[in-house]
Amino acid sequence: MASGGVVRNVLDAGPPRIKDVAALAGVSTATVSRALSGNGQVSAKARIRVKQAAHELGFVMSYHASSLATGRSRTIGVVLPYIDRWYFSTVLEGAAGAMVEAGYDLSLYNFAGDRYRETVLNDFLLRKRLDAAIAVALHLDDDETQQLLSAGIPIVGIGGRLSGTGSIFIDEQEAARRATEHLIGLGHRKIAHIGGSNEHGRYFKTSSDRRTGYLDALKTAGIAADPRYSLIADFTFNDAYQKAKNLFAEPRDRPTAIFSSSDEMATGIILAARDLAMSVPADLSVIGIDGHPIGESFGLTTIDQHAHEQGAQAVNRILLQLSGNGVPGADEPLPLNFIVRSSTAPPRSF
Amino acid sequence: MASGGVVRNVLDAGPPRIKDVAALAGVSTATVSRALSGNGQVSAKARIRVKQAAHELGFVMSYHASSLATGRSRTIGVVLPYIDRWYFSTVLEGAAGAMVEAGYDLSLYNFAGDRYRETVLNDFLLRKRLDAAIAVALHLDDDETQQLLSAGIPIVGIGGRLSGTGSIFIDEQEAARRATEHLIGLGHRKIAHIGGSNEHGRYFKTSSDRRTGYLDALKTAGIAADPRYSLIADFTFNDAYQKAKNLFAEPRDRPTAIFSSSDEMATGIILAARDLAMSVPADLSVIGIDGHPIGESFGLTTIDQHAHEQGAQAVNRILLQLSGNGVPGADEPLPLNFIVRSSTAPPRSF
DNA sequence: GTGAAAGCGCTAACAG
DNA sequence: CTGTTAGCGCTTTCAC
Numbered sequence: 001m002a003s004g005g006v007v008r009n010v011l012d013a014g015p016p017r018i019k020d021v022a023a024l025a026g027v028s029t030a031t032v033s034r035a036l037s038g039n040g041q042v043s044a045k046a047r048i049r050v051k052q053a054a055h056e057l058g059f060v061m062s063y064h065a066s067s068l069a070t071g072r073s074r075t076i077g078v079v080l081p082y083i084d085r086w087y088f089s090t091v092l093e094g095a096a097g098a099m100v101e102a103g104y105d106l107s108l109y110n111f112a113g114d115r116y117r118e119t120v121l122n123d124f125l126l127r128k129r130l131d132a133a134i135a136v137a138l139h140l141d142d143d144e145t146q147q148l149l150s151a152g153i154p155i156v157g158i159g160g161r162l163s164g165t166g167s168i169f170i171d172e173q174e175a176a177r178r179a180t181e182h183l184i185g186l187g188h189r190k191i192a193h194i195g196g197s198n199e200h201g202r203y204f205k206t207s208s209d210r211r212t213g214y215l216d217a218l219k220t221a222g223i224a225a226d227p228r229y230s231l232i233a234d235f236t237f238n239d240a241y242q243k244a245k246n247l248f249a250e251p252r253d254r255p256t257a258i259f260s261s262s263d264e265m266a267t268g269i270i271l272a273a274r275d276l277a278m279s280v281p282a283d284l285s286v287i288g289i290d291g292h293p294i295g296e297s298f299g300l301t302t303i304d305q306h307a308h309e310q311g312a313q314a315v316n317r318i319l320l321q322l323s324g325n326g327v328p329g330a331d332e333p334l335p336l337n338f339i340v341r342s343s344t345a346p347p348r349s350f
Numbered sequence: 351m352a353s354g355g356v357v358r359n360v361l362d363a364g365p366p367r368i369k370d371v372a373a374l375a376g377v378s379t380a381t382v383s384r385a386l387s388g389n390g391q392v393s394a395k396a397r398i399r400v401k402q403a404a405h406e407l408g409f410v411m412s413y414h415a416s417s418l419a420t421g422r423s424r425t426i427g428v429v430l431p432y433i434d435r436w437y438f439s440t441v442l443e444g445a446a447g448a449m450v451e452a453g454y455d456l457s458l459y460n461f462a463g464d465r466y467r468e469t470v471l472n473d474f475l476l477r478k479r480l481d482a483a484i485a486v487a488l489h490l491d492d493d494e495t496q497q498l499l500s501a502g503i504p505i506v507g508i509g510g511r512l513s514g515t516g517s518i519f520i521d522e523q524e525a526a527r528r529a530t531e532h533l534i535g536l537g538h539r540k541i542a543h544i545g546g547s548n549e550h551g552r553y554f555k556t557s558s559d560r561r562t563g564y565l566d567a568l569k570t571a572g573i574a575a576d577p578r579y580s581l582i583a584d585f586t587f588n589d590a591y592q593k594a595k596n597l598f599a600e601p602r603d604r605p606t607a608i609f610s611s612s613d614e615m616a617t618g619i620i621l622a623a624r625d626l627a628m629s630v631p632a633d634l635s636v637i638g639i640d641g642h643p644i645g646e647s648f649g650l651t652t653i654d655q656h657a658h659e660q661g662a663q664a665v666n667r668i669l670l671q672l673s674g675n676g677v678p679g680a681d682e683p684l685p686l687n688f689i690v691r692s693s694t695a696p697p698r699s700f
Numbered sequence: 701g702t703g704a705a706a707g708c709g710c711t712a713a714c715a716g
Numbered sequence: 717c718t719g720t721t722a723g724c725g726c727t728t729t730c731a732c
Contacts, residue, residue: 065725089439096460110446241647297591415709
């Protein structure tokens, strides 16, 4: 070893240790630790000298050692099913920002759909290197949640509720209902919907909830739901584009409006409509949910769900819990904001 | 302390330690470590018994302790300027997949433009918790690179070359040149370009390189570059949409083709053209670079740069280096693949 | 307010 | 092939 027990001199290789700082400052390692971490009492002069010494040596604490000693790692895990989709990357960006500001490291776990679900859950549940976790649009069953919680790692969900823990979410049904009602209020009766397929219990019920909200609104308005108007797509632009084109194939039975469960799909639909010489909103009104920036250029009317803030809030929530001031109760849905642009208008015949 | 020195019994709280496994299996902790990690020789029977014992106790090794002891953390850092943009989230997704497969943790560091650049660089350069790092589209100056390398942490770049280390990249100028030549070959002479502003040295020269390639191709073809045809945008759909609309405002001097430095911008341009009743490709040919899926529905001709693979390759490259079989030399640009769709055609008057 | 010293849980020589 | 024994670098009682 380079300098076992003895304070290293300038010639020694390797990064400086707490010992070196202590020696330079003329105090004990305990004092250095206290001065640098802010835990415990240190006289002003000692603190100054320590900081000075640390700076001089370019000392950086070993987080491995620190973590081992304290049991905390200043790392939060974020688990999500996709990265390269707008909602998820935006939530992630929001969470990442909040974490940098708080001085936390972000450990990313991607399921890639379902491909790595088990692997990730095990690696991630088991090895306790995380102080906390954020699960995005992910349904953990009670067992899984329990494992985490009993391992002492707090977890908050985004995009739906997790049994037994806090979560950041919007009222999906309400959002869908309001979107649909916007269309109904404009005078539409032939209203289609495009959303995801029903979940298999591994993810939140976003897709089915939004569909339910749509159906609810129709029923309340006394409009019979036409099954041909209920489309399923995979939340991508391309799939929505194609499904919409198919729907619009025959002029006779076209809807006059469509509610899309995501903005990306909504814009795909607008493009499809135009490609078939339908004009938006004259021939077709389109409304989405998200607040995706691409909606701007398309003039898309939508309901903003503030994805970026969802990520940031989840982090703040976790941080609060970590600091002991956890208020795990009282989960309220996030506010929803209409952004009305030019893709919705009364139907032609109205 | 719960059980200092003595093997805990069933009543003890807390997760099992390596000691407990050793006791149950009737071997030493060293043997447990060897059996579980695969390092060193262990008799088959010992291995079996250890694994059995570990399983029985639900033992999970403490990575903090392990990291402290070995100096390795099985964690790779990924640094990028944005998360919520297609190229970056796609590269990230590719990297994340490769890392899960290799059993590595991914630590995410987002600059959020330049906002957290310093913070991240310090936190990330300094505290040595990473085995390696991947820097996406990020220019580290020699000092910064040196700090990392001399801290013994290998780093590979994506999207450009990093002095002194490996990198995954495409030939930006070549890509731009070929895209432009595709247009020229079709008979276009009035060819515009939309790209990013010149970098300030903190990021790779992607923007300027692509512009250079465009200008090169024009010059080679004997076409004078018209400064009005050189647009600057921020790589977003919306900005490109707006800039294109401005460009197309007056029918007289419209270009007949445009090369966009990204697919997202290219699609924004297509939308802008349509909104001004120009048809693509009859009135305007558009070509991009990326291979963004949204290009499909728009019929966008593009050059695929395989972003997902870039992420995966960077990881594999790092892994190779980590395993000692590092081949740091011989950086070759990635292949580029044309995807010709319907957005490019000869100009009307041709 | 400060120091000594005992860990945190695992790994890696070094013997045997 | 396996056990013993130092650490890895920092934190945290416990005395002073």
